[in-house]
Amino acid sequence: MNWQMEVDVVVVGSGAGGMLSALVAAKNHAQVLVVEKDKLWGGTSATSGGGIWIPGSDQAKALGFEDNLDDAFKYVRALSADNVPDENIRAYVENAAPMLRWVTANTGVTYTSQPYPDYHAENPGGSVTGYRTHLPEMFDGTLLGNDLKTQRLPSPAASLFGYLNWTFAETYQLLYRGPGWLTGLAKNMAKYWLDWPLRFTSRKDRRLTLGNALTGGLRVALNEAGVPVWLKTPMQELVTENGRVVGLVVEKDGKPFAIRARKGVVLAAGGFDKNQQMRDANAPLYNKAWASGGVTSNTGDAIRAGQAVGAGTMNMHSAWAxxxxxxxxxxxxxxxxxxxxxxxxxxxxxxxxxxxxxxxxxxxxxxxxxxxxxxxxxxxxxxxxxxxxxxxxxxxxxxxxxxxxxxxxxxxxxxxxxxxxxxxxxxxxxxxxxxxxxxxxxxxxxxxxxxxxxxxxxxxxxxxxxxxxxxxxxxxxxxxxxxxxxxxxxxxxxIGTNGGLRTNARAQVVDDAGQPIAGLYAVGNNAASAMGESYPGAGVTIGPAMTFGYVAARELTGAN
Ligand code: FAD
CATH class of the missing domain: 3.90.700.10 (Succinate dehydrogenase/fumarate reductase flavoprotein, catalytic domain)
Structure with a gap:
């Protein structure tokens, strides 16, 4: 292969799972590159609520909620699919709080634990009082500089008039038109419209909340760590040598461009949300690509690329319904x-x-x-x-x-x-x-x-x-x-498909026999979820995307 560039780690996709993998790898002294197919970065993660489901977090403890990881495991295990290995669920439950601790220490993203009940709170191990769901605090988009304009806008379902951002607490104030709602809204609108430098050039609200706050904070940390994010650079295929993934070919400026990845490749390119053919073939129950809340660039490319180098898949019929x-x-x-x-x-x-x-x-x-x-x-x-x-x-x-x-x-x-x-x-x-x-x-x-x-x-x-x-x-x-x-x-x-490449507890992609494909990792909706076909609580898609991103990056950089 005629390599045109060489780095330690290439991350495919700039959603929450991808950006966190890249950041953890970079902080562990790897030279990292993120390639993103779209002209905008952030993926569905940026359009989301940014909620993460983290049992036993420091934030929950500080509020007096002592969780028990065995309860959390039991709760997810009973809801998840039989084909999801215990070790994958255990790895999530045990690494989630350390991941959040790492994010708090290494980025400007701040999460608070919420009294948000689990979705099946009455099941054994479920939490009726909540405190496993965490939501991001507001983040100042000014810190993104020019990258603010290429961040995906929040979903119309998570913003007012399609542009004005709000925090979770403000949702309630607006919903019930509680004391101060009108003044609060007027202030936020004034801030938005008086932001002249942006108002002439972009619809973006500099006051980043929810998924925009999460991905904005991760991107600022990536910029500070010197990790480039190449937009409009879709991955086309993986390259193997003796069964090991050693790099990939992307499309750059309309031409194939080969990048060697000395330590490995992390696939974080989302699900096959907008690929009608893949839905028809795999997920007939969730067969409407147009109805998916996932971003249009999530077309399952990296699931197919994984399959082409021998990866197994799991629960491809499933989606976050x-x-x-x-x-x-x-x-x-x-x-x-x-x-x-x-x-x-x-x-x-x-x-x-x-x-x-x-x-x-x-x-x-x-x-x-x-x-x-x-x-x-x-x-x-x-x-x-x-x-x-x-x-x-x-x-x-x-x-x-x-x-x-x-x-x-x-x-x-x-x-x-x-x-x-x-x-x-x-x-x-x-x-x-x-x-x-x-x-x-x-x-x-x-x-x-x-x-x-x-x-x-x-x-x-x-x-x-x-x-x-x-x-x-x-x-x-x-x-x-x-x-x-x-x-x-x-x-x-x-809000996205959730079957995908089979992975083990270390986020390594495995074949149908469970054997890891050296040098290849998958996280987020690119991988089959540890939740199987279930949705135990708010934040069980981004929580695992980030947790397994953290696990993958530590694994491939040899962090202890
Ligand atoms: P994404 O964030 O979608 O990122 C994948 C990226 O990969 C995209 O930018 C895509 O362009 C890129 N890509 C695709 N193909 C290629 C390629 N060939 N080469 C390079 N790049 C490629 N989940 C929660 O846990 N908590 C919530 O609060 C929450 N709220 C939500 C609210 C809404 C309105 C919606 C729609 C979803 C919500 N979800 C939530 C679901 C959640 O957003 C997704 O499941 C999650 O963001 C998926 O993350 P990801 O990193 O796997 O993929």
Whole structure:
């Protein structure tokens, strides 16, 4: 091979898993290069909430929450798939807190532990009080210099009007329009619009929050460590010598460019979110590339490159399932997290019937929607139905409470259905009016008493987390009584695929027989997740991406 460049470690992909692997390797004295396919860096990680699920963190201990790693292991083990080895789950649980300690000591990223219940908190080993989910504090984007403009924008589902960033604490203040919400919002908007140097050249908000804060902080640390991130440089193939991965070929300025990696290659190029062919072949239950919240550049390239050098794959049929809204013209689905738990709305299928607990975690709801669609063909789309009071109290997908219907974009108007009565709304949705009326009457009878005998909405700790705590006896239930009534279509989608290359507890890529392929590591959605088909709590995708990134980089640089 005619190498055009030589470094110790090449990391493929600039999401959270990739950037952290690169940083840990660089801090352990390796010469590192990150190659990124897109013209923007940060991947889906930058568009995300940036939450990480870390049992036994120092941050949780400081708040008085003493976790037990055996409990955390037991909890994940029972939820994860049988084919996920115990050692992989154990490696995650044991390395997560040290990884976060390392990030705190070596970067400007600050995480706080949250009273956010696990998604199956009532299971053995689950945490009802939370404190395993951690969220990033705000990060000053000024520190990124020019790299701020090439960082991916946050998801429209995690920003206001598609540009204004908010922290998790501000979400609640805005949601309930609590004391000071208007002043807070006005201040943030003023800061945004008065930021002249950026306002003429970019939509970016310098006040980075959530996934933008995480990836922004990691990128600043990478810059300080002198690690280059090459944009518009897709990896094309891996190069092996005697069964060992010794480098890779990327496309640079439109031409193949061969880079030797003395110590190894870390694949962190996400899942096959936007590859329709790979979805059709592997994940028929999650077969809508357009509905995925993953970024458009995640097309499974590095999974296929791994397979080409003998890597095994695992759980390729699986995804981080989620209900999503789809606004025509957008390049991905918008995750629906909070709305389903708030009082005054229900989700129905095309027959006008409820079929699940709307307030369960997005993963559980996404899986139930996808299974229902496969079995009965009536759940894609399903409909979020809500009344006038909800419309003016809370957001629903692209609709914000104080923004009137006539001010919505043409794309939003094209999917929004409205009727003065439930019967009229049903006709607009193409649903049998009598069936929807019967469903609403049945739901209302229980909701008036704070009960949902069929699906138990509002009973589990996680349901209540996003309910309206001011509304009692059940923060998730209120009858739909006030017209006009509204409906928006909602689809079984995902926030990324989570099957991929088989790895061991050291993040090494292995073949079907479990033998490591020397010099090759995979992390994040590029690898099959240790969670199997489950989603134990908020942050179980980025938490492991970073943890196994930390493990991989230490392994290949020989750090002890
Ligand atoms: P990514 O962050 O997607 O990075 C992969 C990168 O690889 C991309 O930049 C891509 O362009 C690049 N790439 C692809 N192919 C190539 C190639 N051939 N060569 C070079 N580069 C390539 N998860 C959580 O744990 N916590 C949350 O709070 C959370 N919130 C979310 C909110 C939303 C709205 C969404 C959509 C998702 C959320 N998720 C969350 C899911 C999470 O964002 C993803 O699962 C995670 O970011 C995947 O990380 P990754 O490092 O594997 O991939």
């Amino acid at each position: 989620a209900p999503v809204f789809y606004v025509p013209g957008e390049d991905r689905g918008r995750l629906c997290t909070i709305e389903r738990a708030l009082p005054g709305c229900i989700m129905v299928n095309q027959k006008g019937q409820r079929y699940l607990n709307e307030a369960a975690s997005y993963h559980v709801v996404g899986q139930q929607m996808a299974r229902r669609q496969r079995e009965f063909g009536d759940a894609s789309p399903s409909w979020m139905v809500f009344d006038h009071k909800y419309r003016h109290q809370f957001p629903m997908g692209p609709l914000l409470p104080l923004v009137p219907d006539w001010l919505q974009s043409g794309a939003v108007k094209s999917i929004l259905k409205k009727g003065r009565t439930i019967g009229e709304l049903a006709k607009a949705m193409g649903v049998d009016p009598a069936a929807l009326e019967l469903q609403v009457t049945r739901f209302n009878a229980g909701a008036a008493k704070g009960e949902d005998p069929e699906f138990h909405r509002g009973e589990a700790a996680y349901d209540k987390m996003y309910g309206d705590y001011r509304h009692q006896p059940n923060p998730c239930l209120r009858p739909l009584t006030e017209g006009p009534f509204y409906a928006l279509p909602i689809y079984p989608g995902d």
